[in-house]
Amino acid sequence: MARYRRRRRSPWARPSVLTVAALAVGAGAWWMSPFADPLTDGVELLIGGAPPSLTSSRPEFDTTNGARPGVTEKGAAPNAATPEGASPVGQRAASLTVAGRQALERGELIAARTYLSDALQAGLEEPEQALVRAELTRLGNETIFSSRILADDPLTERYIIQSGDSLGKIAKANKVSVDLLASINGIANVNRIRAGQTIKIIHGPFHAVLDKSVYVLDVYMGSTFAKHFKVGLGADDSTPTGKWQVAVKLENPTYYPPRGGRIIAADDPKNPLGERWIGLQGISGEAVGQMRYGIHGTIEPQSIGQSVSMGCVRMYNEDVTSLYIYLVEEHSTVTVHD
Numbered sequence: 553m554a555r556y557r558r559r560r561r562s563p564w565a566r567p568s569v570l571t572v573a574a575l576a577v578g579a580g581a582w583w584m585s586p587f588a589d590p591l592t593d594g595v596e597l598l599i600g601g602a603p604p605s606l607t608s609s610r611p612e613f614d615t616t617n618g619a620r621p622g623v624t625e626k627g628a629a630p631n632a633a634t635p636e637g638a639s640p641v642g643q644r645a646a647s648l649t650v651a652g653r654q655a656l657e658r659g660e661l662i663a664a665r666t667y668l669s670d671a672l673q674a675g676l677e678e679p680e681q682a683l684v685r686a687e688l689t690r691l692g693n694e695t696i697f698s699s700r701i702l703a704d705d706p707l708t709e710r711y712i713i714q715s716g717d718s719l720g721k722i723a724k725a726n727k728v729s730v731d732l733l734a735s736i737n738g739i740a741n742v743n744r745i746r747a748g749q750t751i752k753i754i755h756g757p758f759h760a761v762l763d764k765s766v767y768v769l770d771v772y773m774g775s776t777f778a779k780h781f782k783v784g785l786g787a788d789d790s791t792p793t794g795k796w797q798v799a800v801k802l803e804n805p806t807y808y809p810p811r812g813g814r815i816i817a818a819d820d821p822k823n824p825l826g827e828r829w830i831g832l833q834g835i836s837g838e839a840v841g842q843m844r845y846g847i848h849g850t851i852e853p854q855s856i857g858q859s860v861s862m863g864c865v866r867m868y869n870e871d872v873t874s875l876y877i878y879l880v881e882e883h884s885t886v887t888v889h890d
Contacts, residue, residue, distance in 0.1 A: 645674035662704050665691045669777040685780045692778040701752050715747045727756035731877045757883035767857045784855045784866035794837020798884040805829040828872045
């Protein structure tokens with residue numbers, strides 16, 4: 553918890569690229585990429601064979617708009633191998649995971665991202681949950697946070713800048729930050745764009761889900777997983793659960809100790825907030841009405857994964873810098889649960 557004073561400057565994030573290596577089955581130019589790198593270590597990827605028949609409510613798999621083979625709006629029970637004795641929920645999560653990895657083998661990145669995102673939310677257990685998160689993070693880096701535009705991606709789009717446009721106007725219309733659009737499109741000066749220029753846009757907003765039990769904050773676009781971060785929380789269960797709205801974002805915040813004491817200026821190496829502050833406003837649950845909590849960096853990186861703060865959410869400085877450009881004021885939310 554802290555009070556703060558606004559001082560802004562343009563953040564920057566480096567786009568990253570998904571690099572995938574797979575066993576070649578037949579010809580596949582994408583698999584032969586010089587950037588190839590295994591998606592997972594020790595994960596068996598199922599090669600060949602038809603994808604399992606699955607039920608999906610995702611818009612990109614709506615059968616009225618041409619669903620992929622084997623995917624139906626009200627399909628038969630999954631036919632992929634599942635752990636013996638698994639619950640229906642566990643069976644569905646396992647089948648979705650298999651389908652996602654099969655799609656990945658075929659080079660169908662959007663289908664893979666959809667299946668694996670649904671599998672994660674269906675209730676995967678560890679260690680499979682961690683493996684799927686890693687796969688989805690790399691898929692997000694390739695399909696969302698890079699300059700690459702995939703024709704079948706409902707979350708992104710190619711856009712031709714019109715006369716009178718500004719990057720800020722385009723970002724606002726899509727509920728994302730101007731700095732994110734600048735980052736993924738390699739635009740060094742957000743005030744220097746030209747009519748006729750083609751850029752990639754993202755249809756936001758992003759939102760975050762924080763699981764207090766494992767100190768994990770996941771970033772989503774709708775129901776699609778995009779990013780994964782570790783966090784630190786409040787001592788004595790002092791981080792309230794519930795839903796929060798992103799109210800304000802500040803760079804280099806001045807720290808005002810909530811219990812009194814010396815005010816610590818921005819850029820002071822002793823400032824416990826680091827260089828980013830994402831101020832939150834509670835809108836439901838225990839959080840409702842709360843105004844003095846936020847997500848920030850830290851000068852104590854060893855505290856990540858622990859409950860030692862006065863209630864705010866701590867992140868590694870490089871992680872909160874990324875989260876800062878994903879979330880937008882008023883539109884993005886953060887849901888905290890036990």
